Amino acid sequence: MDKLLITGGTPLQGEVRASGAKNAALPILAATLLADGPVNLTNVPRLRDIRTTLELLGRMGARLTQDAADGIRVDPAELSSFVAPYELVKTMRASILVLGPLVARYGQADVSLPGGCAIGARPVNLHIDGLRAMGAEVTVEGGYIRARAQRLHGARIVMELVSVTGTENLMMAACLASGETLIENAAREPEVVDLAEFLNALGARIEGAGTDRIRIQGVERLGGGDYRIMPDRIETGTFLVGAAMTGGRVRVNATRPDCLDAVIQKLREVGATVTTGPDWIDLDMGGRRPRAVDIHTAPHPAFPTDMQAQFCALNAIAEGVGTVAETIFENRFMHVPELQRMGADIRIDGHVAVCHGVECLTAAPVMATDLRASAGLVLAGLVARGETLVDRIYHLDRGYETMEAKLSTLGADIRRIAGADRILSP
Numbered sequence: 001m002d003k004l005l006i007t008g009g010t011p012l013q014g015e016v017r018a019s020g021a022k023n024a025a026l027p028i029l030a031a032t033l034l035a036d037g038p039v040n041l042t043n044v045p046r047l048r049d050i051r052t053t054l055e056l057l058g059r060m061g062a063r064l065t066q067d068a069a070d071g072i073r074v075d076p077a078e079l080s081s082f083v084a085p086y087e088l089v090k091t092m093r094a095s096i097l098v099l100g101p102l103v104a105r106y107g108q109a110d111v112s113l114p115g116g117c118a119i120g121a122r123p124v125n126l127h128i129d130g131l132r133a134m135g136a137e138v139t140v141e142g143g144y145i146r147a148r149a150q151r152l153h154g155a156r157i158v159m160e161l162v163s164v165t166g167t168e169n170l171m172m173a174a175c176l177a178s179g180e181t182l183i184e185n186a187a188r189e190p191e192v193v194d195l196a197e198f199l200n201a202l203g204a205r206i207e208g209a210g211t212d213r214i215r216i217q218g219v220e221r222l223g224g225g226d227y228r229i230m231p232d233r234i235e236t237g238t239f240l241v242g243a244a245m246t247g248g249r250v251r252v253n254a255t256r257p258d259c260l261d262a263v264i265q266k267l268r269e270v271g272a273t274v275t276t277g278p279d280w281i282d283l284d285m286g287g288r289r290p291r292a293v294d295i296h297t298a299p300h301p302a303f304p305t306d307m308q309a310q311f312c313a314l315n316a317i318a319e320g321v322g323t324v325a326e327t328i329f330e331n332r333f334m335h336v337p338e339l340q341r342m343g344a345d346i347r348i349d350g351h352v353a354v355c356h357g358v359e360c361l362t363a364a365p366v367m368a369t370d371l372r373a374s375a376g377l378v379l380a381g382l383v384a385r386g387e388t389l390v391d392r393i394y395h396l397d398r399g400y401e402t403m404e405a406k407l408s409t410l411g412a413d414i415r416r417i418a419g420a421d422r423i424l425s426p
């Protein structure tokens with residue numbers, strides 16, 4: 001199992017390019033199943049989750065061609081299987097995103113229930129209820145969601161909770177349904193907008209993506225097409241927090257400042273000078289120690305839960321006290337005990353973590369438990385005194401493209417150790 005070995009103490013300096021967004025690429029790859037011609041995607045990040053999705057599409061019979069850069073061609077013309085098996089779904093919850101496209105285009109889908117994961121239970125009842133409202137017969141048996149439909153019909157769906165992949169699944173399904181679908185209380189995340197723009201480029205008729213009311217007029221077919229995946233706002237934010245924590249200066253290029261308003265606002269509150277251009281963000285911390293900030297996660301455009309662990313790491317070494325309230329997932333503080341092992345003074349009280357900043361963290365072997373927890377631990381390692389060994393970084397590899405290489409170009413002392421079993425001296 002690969003690990004990352006980080007020697008803390010170097011301020012991050014320089015420029016780095018954001019990769020394509022995992023959380024846009026995953027639904028867009030699933031949406032290619034709706035098309036009846038080949039789709040050419042660019043800016044697809046090279047990530048474990050993307051490889052898993054491609055394996056899933058390949059097993060269903062889609063023809064896949066990957067270029068040497070960031071392009072992938074998906075030709076779904078000869079699909080022969082409509083099953084998302086447990087062994088793939090268990091490694092990547094986003095596999096649930098094939099449910100809507102399969103039932104809308106092929107009238108059948110057998111998708112393994114994703115089950116719980118480190119950050120919480122993550123049920124998919126809203127996906128199922130929405131498809132039922134559109135006329136699908138859905139049963140859950142033997143750990144599989146089995147959905148069948150002749151042709152879905154439009155419906156007015158009021159989402160009980162804001163769900164990102166729930167909105168995406170139903171929006172995709174509605175594209176080929178007969179009549180109009182209205183999704184109320186829809187997720188407003190930029191990745192929902194990216195997916196809608198992709199679908200519209202194939203011939204769908206979606207309006208209102210980016211608001212909480214999405215209206216979809218069903219069409220008879222979607223064709224092939226070309227699309228460039230949006231940049232990853234969470235990867236971008238992670239590098240900016242790294243710069244703020246280390247007192248450095250980093251410019252992230254090829255990104256989307258307009259998708260990061262809440263994060264940029266918090267970074268200014270910590271004391272960073274943040275400037276933005278059309279596709280870049282520059283953060284200058286000028287060697288200063290950050291000030292602790294209060295965070296309250298909520299659906300977009302509020303502060304994203306996917307940046308919560310990184311801000312816990314920042315608060316751990318900041319001046320003052322910051323409270324971090326996690327309102328989306330019930331168990332997303334798995335990084336806190338690991339940060340405590342590095343000397344952080346953080347107390348968890350229900351869904352709130354109260355962080356008293358300490359002058360310095362001390363390196364320790366730590367265990368990554370989920371994707372963003374891993375990112376928080378890597379950031380902590382960048383400022384800790386000594387060598388931090390982050391174990392189980394397969395979580396990190398789900399969502400960050402060559403993170404250690406990108407951090408190295410910014411001056412960090414970080415390297416991957418393949419299957420490391422080295423024992424650190426105390």
Ligand SMILES: CC(=O)N[C@H]1[C@@H](OP(=O)(O)OP(=O)(O)OC[C@H]2O[C@@H](n3ccc(=O)[nH]c3=O)[C@H](O)[C@@H]2O)O[C@H](CO)[C@@H](O)[C@@H]1O
Pocket residue numbers: 023026093094120121122123124125126127161162163164165166191305306328329330
């Ligand atoms: C691939 C992808 O895009 N993943 C993102 C997506 O996950 P994902 O789409 O799985 O997260 P949701 O927005 O659906 O979850 C929000 C909340 O709703 C609950 N819920 C959701 C669906 C449902 O049917 N029933 C239900 O109760 C969840 O348990 C959670 O408490 O949005 C999350 C919240 O911004 C992000 O952290 C993830 O990075």
Ligand SMILES: C=C(OP(=O)(O)O)C(=O)O
Pocket residue numbers: 023093094306371372399
């Ligand atoms: C939780 C995340 O992803 P997923 O929904 O794919 O587990 C994430 O990207 O932080």
